[in-house]
Amino acid sequence: xxxxxxxxxxxxxxxxxAETHEVNLFLQQPEAQAVFxxxxxxxxxxxxxxxxxxxxESLLLRQWKKEIHKRIAAEDNSSIxxxxxxxxxxxxxxxxxxxxxxxxxxGIFNTFYNxxxxxxxxxxxxxxxxxxxxxxxxxxxxxxxxxxxxxxxxRFDDDTRELSLSGEAFFDVTKDPDKPFIxxxxxxYTKVLGTSxxxxxxxxxxxxxxVSTGKVRVAREHDGExxxxxxxxxxxxVTWDPRQKKAVKTAVDKTEVLExxxxxxxxxxxPLQDITKVLQRWYGMEITISDPGLRxxxxxxxxxxxxxxxxxxxxLAATGSFQYEIKGKTINIHKKI
Numbered sequence: 001x002x003x004x005x006x007x008x009x010x011x012x013x014x015x016x017x018a019e020t021h022e023v024n025l026f027l028q029q030p031e032a033q034a035v036f037x038x039x040x041x042x043x044x045x046x047x048x049x050x051x052x053x054x055x056x057e058s059l060l061l062r063q064w065k066k067e068i069h070k071r072i073a074a075e076d077n078s079s080i081x082x083x084x085x086x087x088x089x090x091x092x093x094x095x096x097x098x099x100x101x102x103x104x105x106x107g108i109f110n111t112f113y114n115x116x117x118x119x120x121x122x123x124x125x126x127x128x129x130x131x132x133x134x135x136x137x138x139x140x141x142x143x144x145x146x147x148x149x150x151x152x153x154x155r156f157d158d159d160t161r162e163l164s165l166s167g168e169a170f171f172d173v174t175k176d177p178d179k180p181f182i183x184x185x186x187x188x189y190t191k192v193l194g195t196s197x198x199x200x201x202x203x204x205x206x207x208x209x210x211v212s213t214g215k216v217r218v219a220r221e222h223d224g225e226x227x228x229x230x231x232x233x234x235x236x237x238v239t240w241d242p243r244q245k246k247a248v249k250t251a252v253d254k255t256e257v258l259e260x261x262x263x264x265x266x267x268x269x270x271p272l273q274d275i276t277k278v279l280q281r282w283y284g285m286e287i288t289i290s291d292p293g294l295r296x297x298x299x300x301x302x303x304x305x306x307x308x309x310x311x312x313x314x315x316l317a318a319t320g321s322f323q324y325e326i327k328g329k330t331i332n333i334h335k336k337i
Contacts, residue, residue, distance in 0.1 A: 003035050004039045010023045123149060126147070127147060127284070128146045128281060128283065129284075130282075131261060136161075137153070137154065137155050138161060139174045142171055142172075143170040145169055145170075145281070146167075147202070147281035150166075150169060160180050160181075161182065165184070165185050165201060166185070166202075167201065167202055169198070171183070172196045173192050173196070175193060175194025176193070177194075180192070181194075185199060188220055188229075190209050190216055191216070191219070192217070194214060195211065195214020195215060196214065197209060197210060197212055197232075197257070198257050198261075207239070207240045208237055208238070209232065210232075210236075211236055211254070212254045212258045213234055216231070216232045218230050232249075236252065237251075237252040253266070263306055264305075265302070265303055266302045267301050267302070270298060271297065271298055272296070272320060275303075276331075279309070285309065287330075288332050288333065289333045289334075290333065294322055299316070299319050299320055301315060309331075313331065322335060323337065
């Protein structure tokens with residue numbers, strides 16, 4: 001078997017331990033790059049045929065890049081072989097990307113080494129579509145929204161039940177007074193004992209925590225210290241404004257918070273451009289608004305994830321008095337002529 005064939009086998013996760021070791025040794029050699037590139041080019045058409053949308057790919061690649069560095073670092077620390085050359089990282093990243101794309105993006109797509117301890121954690125991704133139900137090791141339930149990822153341990157063996165979220169999700173937490181449930185979203189930490197609540201924390205946006213039942217404590221880590229932002233009761237939410245560096249606590253309809261997990265979302269006085277961002281996550285489509293005035297037009301409406309996009313656009317067009325065109329995976333919104 002040639003090294004090119006062996007590399008293809010390795011990228012398809014079909015090598016045994018001895019073959020994997022042989023690939024790792026070969027990738028340290030100067031001539032490896034040309035062989036690897038040739039194998040990669042021959043496999044690329046198949047990879048592209050199973051690849052998700054660019055938005056999905058971007059979402060998952062960010063997570064993969066973060067975790068592959070951890071895996072390689074862990075492997076290097078435990079290895080007695082000579083240090084790998086910088087080019088090895090490129091090969092490992094390429095292998096990770098190929099595996100990512102062939103998985104299609106849904107469900108659990110990776111296990112990774114956790115630098116905190118030796119516990120194995122699971123990364124779950126829901127790039128587009130409907131909310132995804134996840135049952136955690138303690139039987140807590142998570143409804144993971146489109147465009148979101150969740151990291152959680154395979155087992156909750158420590159004194160706390162810790163996980164991290166990028167995006168939005170609804171949590172129904174099993175009560176366990178001896179093990180607080182903590183969700184990390186960037187530098188915002190949400191701590192509960194047993195309750196139901198929703199978190200929205202997309203990259204670049206303002207994190208929001210809204211409570212349906214029970215009580216929730218929200219804090220922010222800054223300069224190594226935790227600062228409490230709010231203690232929330234049912235029907236309350238807190239929004240962290242990263243620009244003004246302050247937390248804003250407001251009332252929220254707890255029924256709407258609860259119904260979000262079933263795909264129903266109420267938009268109260270929101271700009272059309274913010275509503276279309278949600279629809280893009282739901283349907284994996286690109287939505288453009290040609291007129292600046294339409295982008296800032298504020299609407300009151302209720303939509304359900306799973307409705308045909310044509311029906312949703314009819315509702316929005318009637319509410320906002322605009323026109324639209326659907327062409328493939330693109331929607332163009334413009335003023336009425």
